[in-house]
Structures are given as structure tokens and as C-alpha cells.
Amino acid sequence: MTPSPTALHSRLTALLGAENAWMDEPTTAGHAVASRRPAVVAAPCAAEQVAAVLELASREKLGVVPWGCGTQMHLGPPPAEYDVALSLKHLTRVLDYDSANLTLTAEAGVALREVYRLTLPGRQFLPLGYPGSEASLGGLLVTNTSGVKRLRYGGMRDLLLGVRVALPEGELLRYGGRVVKNVAGYDLCKLYIGSLGAFGVVTEATFRLAMLPEDERLLAVAFPTVAQGMAAATAVRSAALLPSTVALVSAAGWADALPVGLEAGQAALLVHMDGSHESVQRQLAEGEAICTSHGAVQAATLSGEELLTMWERQEVWRTSAPDPALLQVRVGVPPSNVETALGLLDEAPRFCREPVRWLADAGIGSVTARLPLDAQADDLAAQVQAWLGSIRARLDDRQGFAVVESAPETLITQLDVWGASSGASLLKRYKSRFDPQGVLNLGRCVGGL
């Protein structure tokens, strides 16, 4: 029997203090996921308290949903059980910044921008996101979010060194550590990357940092067609350059933030270079020559503030809250199949009222696409599900996949958000041993966990 909200609130108050547990209407409404609201919002002040809340939840068979900074709570289907919103907003201490060893340990609720603020004076950074990012370190970790410069600096799995986690049954544990080479036992840190909290709440994490480059510049080039832009991207990748990003943007995307103008059907290639002044200059020159020979219509270079602002606009576009009129999907493919993936997406399905807008990381093989929905369309959910099924089948032939990143609630509950995953059988086995009661983020994660 689930305790009444009042009873639950008083138990949580006893654990956390009255100032850290709420059941009032505005607070619970503020922690709604889709239209589901928690009975109580709890904000522990320490990892031990996170563990205590979970221990209570598993004893009482409650549904708990962790909240980092709350920027991506729409990811995944709404929770099947939702009694407690576990807010990590008080877990905001940076525990250790070891600049000589290029590592940083911080609590899960620390916003990425705090890390930038702390490390930039020493010319170091954590290569995820952009300097103004409000996302929490824990949220980035469990959503497996890597930065735009992943091609050069590695992704989450390359940068994470250690975690402290609170398990659904209340155990508080550390895995990994602070050293870059550590093969003692199974690398359980990796279980938390992309887990969406299915196996525990991350309370603390250690990352390796990188040194800021001496110089960085972005070459933005407009092409008359996507195919030409793609051919240039491939040529840039095959040349003796070491770009940090090679991305392609459709005319309909956040193109207004670009230093080159785009018309319908055109695409812009973005090549970001990090390095010494000399090497950046040389790469820019070679990059531009390649683009010219592939039919570029316009080129511009960005640096400094302007460059940061452009990436910020891009990320805001990509991560903004769900819009009832949009469906956002992420497609992953081997880089050589990006063009095919864009072709699939550009065959705008009937339920789209405008052209699909996309941003393709051609170096990594990841495409974010936004489909403006036609609310008038008959049987929208069935149409979208059928479309998803068909692009998944075609991507499957090319070793790719598609996931729904955001959709209006009426739609998301009827969609297969994650699609089939070959690892799902293993994830299910782990879930039954890590969270037998189904306390954490139930029903939200890959494999229906």
C-alpha cells in the first residue's frame, strides 16, 4: 500500500528536514513529467540523504524520478510510477578540482557552466556542451550527452573516470576513481552512462579535463545542395585535417545564427578547428580550398564570442523544451551513411506541415531532426508510429537507429520511443538485480525498464 501524500511527506520531512520536502501544489506541479505529478518533492542535501530517500522508496514500493536541472525531463515515456520527485538541486558542491592532474570531482547537481567558470582561468575545460550550459553533470552523464567537439576530445564514455551512486535499495557506492587508467573489476561507471537513472541515482562524478586550445575557429560554408555539402564534409574528413566538429545544417534549421545565408534546399557545412595559431590557419585554408572545389557559394569564419554564441544558439535549438507542434528524433548512423539518413528524413512524411529541420554531426554520425507536426492530420499517432517503423527498418539496414527525443504528450505515450535495442535483454537482467522493485524512473528507459 502506497502511503498517503501526507504520510509520505512527513516521513521525508523526518529524513530531510521540513525545508527540503514539499507537497504543495505549485511545487509538485513544477515537477510534473508530462501530466504526471509526484505526491512529494524531496531535495536531499547529501548523497547519504539520497540513499535514505531511495531506501524508504524501495521499502514502500514507491516510484521515484530524479531531477537534475530539469532540462530534459521529457526524454523517454512518462514514468509508470511517480510518487517522489528527487531533486538534486542541493547537490552542488565541487569536491575536488585537481588542475595538475586534469581531473574534477563534483556532485551531480553541479551545472556544467559552474565547471567552466572554475576551470577556464587555468585554461582547462570539460569538453561537454558550451560554457553557458545549465545542464547538470549527473543529467549529462545519464543522458549520455557529449559535446559538439566530441570528434576531437571524446565523448562521455571517454571523459568519465568515476561515479558515486545511490542504488534503489539505499546502498551508496563508488566505482572507478580519479586515475585515467584503472581496470580493477567491472567498469560499472559505464552502466550509468545513458542509463537515465535506471540503475541508481548518480550523486557524484569524476571527469578528466582537457586543456583549452591556443586558438579556435569555425569555418562556415554554404552549399547549393545537401549532396554537395555532404561531399565536402567527406573530403574534409579524409584530408589531413583534425577538425573538432564537422557538421551540416539544413536551411530550415537554426540557420539564422549562421554567418552565411541559406536558401531553401541549401545546406551549410561547419568545420570547427582547435589548435595552435599556425595549425588552425593552415586547416582553415585547406578546408576552404576543399569547399571551393566542391561548389561552395559563400564562406565565413567565426571566432571568439561570435563563435561561442553560434554554438550556444545551436544547443538551445537542439535541447529546447518540447513544443506541442514538434516531433524531435535523433538518428545515429555510421558517418558514411549520414547522407542516406538525411535523404530519409527529407522525404517529409504527410504529417509534417513544413520541411524537416535538421543538424547533422557528420563526423560522429548523429542527426537531430525536428518535424513540424500537422495537428489536423488524421490519426497522427498511427501515422507517426508507422513512419518511425519504416525509417527504423531502413536505418537498420545501414546499422543505424532512431530515437524520439521529444514529442507532445498525447503522442509520446503511443510511440515506441527507443525502438528495439540489441542490448535490451542484458539491461533487463541488470534491472532485475539492481532495482527489483522498479523504484527508479520506471518505464522511461530503453528496453521498457
Added chain:
Amino acid sequence: MDSNAALADLEAIVGPQRVLRSRAERAVYGYDASVFRGAELLAVVLPTTAEQISRLVVWCRDRGVPYVARGTGTGISGGAIPTHGGVIIELALMNQVLEIDLANRLAVVQPGVVNQDLKRRVQEHGYAYTYVPDPGSQVVSTIGGNVATNAGGMHCLKYGITGNHILGLEMVLPDGDIVTVGGKAVDQPGADLTGLLVGSEGTLGIVTKIIVRLLQMPEAVTTHLALFKTVDDAANTVSGIISCGLLPAAMELLDKSIMQAVDKAVHVGFPAEAGAALIIELDGFSDDMARNADRVAEICKTYDVIAFETEEGIEAGQRLWLCRRAAFGAMARLDTDVYIVDGCVPRTQLPEALRRVTAIAERYDLPIVNVAHAGDGNLHPSIPFNRRRAGDIERVLEAGREILEACVELGGSITGEHGVGMEKQNEMTLMFSPIELQVMRRIKLAHDPDDLCNPKKIFPLSMLSEAVS
């Protein structure tokens, strides 16, 4: 069990020539490159497909027979030792490079492919790409073994360890299921299972296919050999180089004792006052090389370098690398055996860690020599000994344990790259609480509830003897 019937079953699965059963053959597979030996085996089988392996593990499960996957047995922590007998599943025949896909900078290989052979095959394409991970054993060890141990090497500082180069795996689970994790597309939805299964030392299943990342070869390379009076000077140089923003491809340290041994073996002619050597490899754009090399030379001067040599290009650099590459051979000349410790500390703690190693060497009266992947803080104190001399092995293992305790105290790990295997099972308690180990064990039990797949490894023996469910 009727062993003739068992052997007939195994032959039916893999074919008659692919079951080794003679006493000598079975005895040989009781060893790997560690100091341990295993129990008597039923047989050694050489499957050629994942389906055969699936049938083998199901056969083993149905009869309660333990089995151990084996690459080329170069592991030094006893990972491939059949501690409980049973069957060795040797992957030597699964040695095909299935695909080299340069457009996507990846290759798909079977687990028995030897690391160096993959590099050679990639280079045969005439393109400027390579598979980077380079454990010292690369000419013989297999990619499957490298994946299972998450092997390191000389170039981890800039390029990371094996796991950073693995995009996906096919694995036969102990119940016979064949699963694929990761793939040619990165960031598949859900937890990073590839990352979790890499480094599981053959205890969660048998890896039957591997997708590896290939990287562009650097445009230019320079190699530098710097000699210092003290280990501290060399180690401070390493930290100095990194804090000025340079990221060398490799930084390897040798202390005086190993320099003397190397000198005897390959006659380098180190000056008498040299107490430490540092090999630094820089790579990148040719435009940057001269300036970066100058900065390295400057920093070396700050720490009173006594000699500094430079070579340009990979080929020429081999001359300077020789003293590092000759180190293991040189150790072998010091006594009949050598025990290699594999601790890791935060880079800036390396001088302190090496001081403690010296103190431990004196206390145990052991002639410890040191090489270290200094950029990573990964130290390999190596202890020459003779396994036939009474008491030697015990003393060596005891000293090794103390070194690992020191590494953990300094904020590090009991193993940077060689793995736990059977060697460091009991040292796992230095890093993990009982509950942390129990939770880690949930992963093992989720894969292998009967504990037949490379059984009784990694976890402390005290824990394994308790009834676990």
C-alpha cells in the same frame, strides 16, 4: 563424467581436429605469462564460429563444467589460468579481419586476430590509418585478449586505453545467447554496455566479434630522450609538460636500476650520473612540431636535464625507443623470473609512489627496477626472482601487495592495465567495500549464475567461498 563421451561431444561441436586432449597439450594450457598454474583440464577446444561457442557453453552449463576463454596467454595476472580445470576455449582459429571500413574509420575483427596483424592489415590498404592500442605484447597478444583485459600500452596518454577504441562487440553469454552491443553507429540508446563488457576478463561471456576504431596517422612525429639526475626531476618534467598545455603521444620513464639493466643488454651508454630517463613522443601537424619540441626542451632544462636527444619521424625514433622496448628483455636477464606490478596513481603522485617502492624494495631486500607510463601515472615496478628459490614467490607477492596498498593510499588503483585475474583478487578489498563488491557481483550473476565462465576470478576468494545467490 565419462571423459571419452565428453570428448566425443566436444568433437561433435567443433570437429575432431579441434579438440586437444593429450596430456602434454592439456598441461601447457595450464599456464599463461603470470606466475600461476591451473588445475588439470578436460580438453582444449578450438572453435571457429560464435554458434560453436554457444553450443560449447551450453554443453558446459548442462554438465557443470567450467571453461576459460583464451587468446594467446600473454596475460600477467592469471586471467586465462584454468583454476578449476574444465575446458579451455582457445580463440586462435577465429583470426579473421572481417572488414576494414575506412570511410567510417573502423574495422571488424574476430577475437583471435593478433594486435600487430590488424595494424599490418590496415596499413596494407596503403592509407594513413592505424589501430592505436599498443600493449607491449602487441606482436603476440590478441584483440580479444586486449578487449577482455582493457589493455593499455605506450600511447594511452593522448589516445586512451583499449576501451576508448572499441565501438561494439558480439558476445556469447554463458546461457548460449549471442548478443551484440554497440555498433558502427555511436551512442546507441541505453547504457554503455560495450564499455561495461570491455575489461570483464572473460568472466561475463566470450567475445566473438569486435568493432574497433581506426585513427588517422599523425602527420609528423618527434621522439625525445631526456636524461635526469633524479626520478623526481623526470616526473616533475612530465607534470610540467602537461600543465603547459602539451599533450604528448607518450611519456615513458625509466629509473636508474632498469637503465643499468638495459645498458647491459643493449649497450646504450648512459652517463653514470643519470638517475632517470624519459622518452617523450610528440605527434601532430608538422607546423607545430618545432615549437612544441622547443617547449619540451625548455621544460626539461628547468628540471636540470643532463642530456637531451631528438629524432624526427617514427623510424628514426625507434633508436630512442630502444631503451624502453628493451626493458622487459633486460629484466629477464636479471633472474629466472620477473614479477611485474601494475599500480596506477594520479600523475603528480608518481615521485612519491616511486619513493615508496624504493622503501619497500629495501625492506624486503628485493632488487626492484622501475618503468612507468609516466604520463598516465601507471607504474610497473618489476621484481626479478627465482620461483625455485624457497620463499621467493611469497616475498615477492607480499612486496607487490604493499606497493598496491601505497598506490591506493595515494588515490590510485591496484591495476592500471593488466587486470585483476587471480593475482589481485584479494587486493580488490583495498579499493572496494564488501557491499561495492557484492553489487559488482550482481553483474557477474546476471550473466553467469552458475559461475562456470572463467570462474572464481576478479572477486576476493573470501567472498567467493561464501554462498552467493
